[in-house]
Amino acid sequence: MIIYFSGTGNSLAIAQQIASATGERVMPLTEAVRKDLTGERRIGLVYPSYDFNAPPAVRNLVPRLKLDKQAYVFIVIPCGAQAGNSIWTVRRMLREKGIETSYSHKIRVPDNSAIVFGRNPNDQVWKFARFAKRLKTITADVQAERHAHHFAWFSPLAWVMGTERMQAWMIRTFRPAVNEKKCTGCGICARVCPMRNIGVDEKAGIGPHCTACLACLHACPHQAIEAGGKATVKERQYRHPNIKLKDLTLR
Ligand SMILES: Cc1cc2nc3c(=O)[nH]c(=O)nc-3n(C[C@H](O)[C@H](O)[C@H](O)COP(=O)(O)O)c2cc1C
Missing domain, CATH: 3.30.70.20 (Alpha-Beta Plaits)
Incomplete structure (x- = not known):
């Protein structure tokens, strides 16, 4: 089962591609919280980075997921540039539920928030050249159920900008x-x-x-x-x- 949260389709496209290679189903997070997923052996979480952290909706809903503690859990983050604490935050939430995340990775995509600053996300389609290669690697890793974490453990910018208070301010903007x-x-x-x-x-x-x-x-x-x-x-x-x-x- 691959659970996604997506506004403009980057997360959904990633979830779908991994699902088609692994034979998993995809499900929106808002639907997944209403299900008992303890029978699922492999769980993916695909959601964007918002202000160097996981979106508030993801932080609110992940603790409510009913998952098997032994499941192979992986996280993939599509982000414009910096995933910041987006992976770390959700890993910590899962750990509090007794679930260890086995694999995580981030992948660069056009930044849908650029429009707010009058910039064009469609000017960033060049990111798809590396996207395809990175997604192929991630898909192979998930298929083989590899254990690895590919993200910066410490980004000073994320620890300043990715706080819940800063994120709440950014989201109001x-x-x-x-x-x-x-x-x-x-x-x-x-x-x-x-x-x-x-x-x-x-x-x-x-x-x-x-x-x-x-x-x-x-x-x-x-x-x-x-x-x-x-x-x-x-x-x-x-x-x-x-x-x-x-x-x-x-x-
Ligand atoms: C409110 C908001 C905040 C964002 N903050 C970040 C950020 O801190 N770092 C980053 O790399 N991308 C950021 N982005 C860009 C998204 O992570 C990126 O466009 C993502 O692929 C969107 O996924 P989706 O198409 O599945 O909604 C932000 C987007 C939004 C809407």
Whole structure:
């Protein structure tokens, strides 16, 4: 079983590729917390790095997973540049549940948060050249159930920037807002929100459980979702090239 949390498809694409090679199933984290997974012998966790740490949604939900203590557990982090404490935090949470993580790795991908600063994540598709090679290695390692951890144990920047307090501040900055003048109430944002945190009446409304994954902002066909006070430009909206909008839609 490969459990993923994904706003713009990078994590989902990784989860799917490893799953197709290993014969595992993929499942969104929000669904996995409602299941008893103690029968699963191999468990993967694939989620992005947010502000040098695991996303708040991941930190809140991982402790609630029902997993087999003997399972082979691996973590893969797609990140724009720096995974920081994203792996370490979740390893610690699993250890508190009596579960040891066997394998972890990070992999560089286009940074979906670049749009908040007016930069284009699609300009970073060059990262996919190394992505393919790294993902092949990770897939082979997982298939062989290797035990290894490939991440920096200590990054001073992550220990300053990746604190929960700093992350909460950053996420308030990244948190998207609906531009009511542009919103048509089509509901696409509500369908892709991995937190099921968007309600649509005549217009979309973002609820209190936003984790700033930017799924809504990148998926909106009317560029009606904005973050950091900036209008969204269509050309800068990003989704992993192998992932379709319907793949991100929760059942
Ligand atoms: C709120 C937020 C914070 C982020 N912080 C970081 C970060 O600290 N380091 C990094 O390398 N990438 C960062 N990113 C980029 C994401 O980790 C990256 O785009 C990831 O692949 C997104 O995965 P997804 O497509 O599955 O949602 C951040 C993205 C968001 C939305």
